[in-house]
Amino acid sequence: MATTTEVTMTKNNSKPSTQPEVQGGPVWDWAAGHGPVTGALSATTGMFAVATTGAATAMPPGWALAVGAAGAIGHTAAGIRLRNAGRTIAARAASWLVGAGWTTWAMTHGPLTWTALGSLAAIGVGMGTATRSTNLYEEAREEEAIAAEQRAVAAELSAERRTIAAEWVDRIQRVCGITVRVLAVEQWPTGTGFTLDAELPGGTTYDQIAARAAALSADAHLPHGCTAVAGPGVHQGRTLIDVSTVNALETETPYPTDYAPLSLLTGIPWGYRSNAEQILTYLREQCALVVGPTGSGKTNMVHVILAGFARATDVLTFVIDLNAGSAGLSWVLPALQHQPAPGERPLRPGIDWLAGTVEEAHTMLDAVLRIGHQRKISYQALMAREDTDLLPIGPSIPQIMLVIDEGAEILTSMDKAMKKLAAKILEVIRMLRAMGVRTVLTALGSTGSVLGNLMIRREAKVRVALTGGEKEGMDLSKLFPGTRGLKVDQAPYKGAGFMGTPESAAALFKCWRILPSQIREIVAATSERHPVLDAVSATAAGDAYARRWDADRIAWMHQPQPAAPVSELDEGGEGRRGLNLSALRDEREDGPEPEQGPVSEVDRLADAFMREIDEHFGTAPEPTRRPERERPERPGLNLSALRDNDGDDSPAPQGGAGPEWLADAIAAIADAGSAGMKPSAVADHVGRSRQAVREALKAAAERGELVYRDNGPHSVYVHPDHA
Structure with missing residues (x-):
């Protein structure tokens, strides 16, 4: 025996069925539940079928009454568990009992009389009306419960916001001397702070609050890195004050891995x-x-x-x-370094x-x-x-x-x-x-x-x-x-x-x-x-x-790796023991020092850039390479490796540091007097690359053997005696 219970009819705006549309007749959704009308119709037809079958087969009438009582008890228990309203539980239990009573009476007196059919129709109408009424009541109860919950949450939030608003109104008055009226408090979705929408008194601008941002932050005991920043509001009489309570800048955040397309026009x-x-x-x-x-x-x-x-x-x-x-x-x-596979685009x-x-x-x-x-x-x-x-x-x-x-x-x-x-x-x-x-x-x-x-x-x-x-x-x-x-x-x-x-x-x-x-x-x-x-x-x-x-x-983008250090083995493969002196290495007549390696693209561009500066600045002509001169005696290590083959015992530069030509360069700089010499002139004099000369002169200046006079493109090196 069927009954009208808790299910409702399918709405017209429900999601479309995935089944193919059948043309030429109504579409029945057999998975849908019963509403007030279909539920009452199902219940009455079930009652009539049971009564007719029971009367024809001499079924004991008490069975129908027992089934109805069991249904009423079951629905009552289910309604209590679902926390339905009392009228809903009563209506459903009554539907079971009334239906069982009519079925029992009809089995006894016959279901095919006008009295039996009329009373069955009246019972069906009553069931549909009661079901519709209880469904509406349950919907209203549910909506009221949701609204009450929302009101409770809003009241709690409003209380928190009112507390924040009152606290900051007092703080702004105390720190800035301005009485504002907070119209709204918006909590940031990230939970790291909030924004105050405040109305300013007449003749006041938000700049007066922004200027005291540090004082407001200190008065609020905000963590380091958190601020209270005032900015313009919807009009000049209002301001938005952003208050950060969690320092989101302290942690390092990696770049987002969503490499989705962007547009310059959308930001x-x-x-x-x-x-x-x-x-x-x-x-x-x-x-x-x-x-x-x-x-x-x-x-x-x-x-x-x-x-x-x-x-x-x-x-x-x-x-x-x-x-x-x-x-x-x-x-x-x-x-540039990508090696595309066959068929792959570079x-x-x-x-x-x-x-x-x-x-x-x-x-x-x-x-x-x-x-x-x-x-x-x-x-x-x-x-x-x-x-x-x-x-x-x-x-x-x-x-x-x-x-x-x-x-x-x-x-x-x-x-x-x-x-x-x-x-x-x-x-x-x-x-x-x-x-x-x-x-x-x-x-x-x-x-x-x-x-x-x-x-x-x-x-x-x-x-x-x-x-x-x-x-x-x-x-x-x-x-x-x-x-x-x-x-x-x-x-x-x-x-x-x-x-x-x-x-x-x-x-x-x-x-x-x-x-x-x-x-x-x-x-x-x-x-x-x-x-x-x-x-x-x-x-x-x-x-x-x-x-x-x-x-x-793009050749400069593919610079080779730095040259390996000079081996400690000589050309014959025998180990050379002792100091690895540059004076003991074979050097070419022209070109850079062996320890400098071949002139790189960067050195070449640097030399070209220096030549261009010399040409455009119109400086005095560089001194040409001077003839060899006798090296003056200077204190320092008298290394035999630094002596010329003809027996010249002139010492190395002071401190014994630098290449062998450095002494000649220092002597030339000393002869130039207080005017000094530019690195390019020294490079032409000793026949070495400008990069090597600059590094050697810089090291000599750090040791105190020379003085560097910085004057932009006119920078020179001067001997300490003339500095």
Whole structure:
């Protein structure tokens, strides 16, 4: 015998069935439960079937009554366990008992009379009505229970928020002398702090609270590295005060391993705030300036920036690093050293161009300027069609991001060679914003010399100060003008500092830690993602861009390993015992010292760079190589190995250190008097490479045998007698 109980009808907006739709008739869901109507219909038809069968077979009527009583007891127990309402339990038990009573009566008097059928119909209607009523009551009870639970949670949170609000209203009044009204307290999802939305009294600005950020943090007994920073609210009469209670900057967080595609237009993450939220930079029209002293994590952040650009589908990255290209080599070498398997496509470097020398930097900047000027001409129709004065950037026309390590120092350098480079960088910054060329410059400190350039201050709206606890040369008021309450000691951790963007006020942040293994992974993961320079720009760049990866252009990236030390065995294979004196080694008439090894590409470029400086500065002609002169007697070790074959017993340089030609060099410097001699002149005099001469003279100066007079390109070495 069936009954109407706790199941409800399937709603029309339920998930569509996966079974194929049957055309031409209603679709029956045999897995669905009974509702009030179908439940009552099932119960009454079951009662009628049992009564009819029982009457025909002379079934004892008491059996139906026993089954109904058992059903009522079972549903009562189930309702108590499910914590149903009393009316629900009573209605279900009554349905079982009424149904069992009618079945017993019908088996006795016959179910096929109009009286039996009419009473059965009335019982069915009553069951459906009672079921509908109890279902609605149970739904209401459940909704009320959920609402009551939510009200309890809200009341608890409201009590906590009211306590926080009252505490900070009192604290701001005590520390800042300002009476605010806290309108809301929002707990951060990360659980590391909260934000106060406060209304300011008339004639008060949030700057008056921001200036007392350190005092507020101390009064609140916040942990080291946690701050209370006031910023602008929804209007000028309100302020948002971010209070961090957990120092999220203390721990080192690795760079996210989700190397999903990014876009310059939707923002590129550079780090995270003290509330663990990522900071996005929008560099379509803005340049960036990253400041950080040695040991602050600046190089790591440069790699994080390059990682974001490598993941972007609408960015090509050009890197200038005059320090042997170290900032970009990690993004180039994995591709250059990759050996593709048969059928595998070779890896593309993580950056599109790397300049490690002044000459290559000039070549790159000239190409970038040509690209920008040609884009202005060729894409006028496109910009007119898009009704914009900014070149539409995308995978087909990528933006060029020029990352210049220690570029701020280049812009402020007084060296003539650097001034030429700086002029081109400034022209790129000034002229090519609309054409999709922007720069990221780094510097060692936020000093007046770095920020004295108006172009840097005006264009670099995205600014980062990696402090690492270093106070020297970190004037945050110059880097973030108008922002008060920032102190270096708030971010004493490596990779931590302050960051401000046009969309986000300057505040504490932390940069992710990126490892060399992750750089290799990103290069491999983004190799197929890099865009290709558009045809207009590639044509304008010419061979300088097309041949940027030629073997002769990247030969410096494949420098051989340093030469092995000179063996202690002579050419005959016999061991040489005693001091390994350079004077006892065979030397060539011309060329570098054997201990220096062959002249490397770096030495050659350094010599060429020095010659270029000598030519452009117009200094006096270098002294030509002088004839050999008699060496003066000087105190020191009288080593036989240093004597000439003709029996000259002139001593070695003072202290017995340095190559054998050093004594002649020191004598020549002494003869030059107070004017001294430049290292290039000494190199020409002794017939050695400039690199070897510079190292020997530097060592002699450290021993006190010479005095180095630093005067930029006019620097000379002077004998102590004339210093």
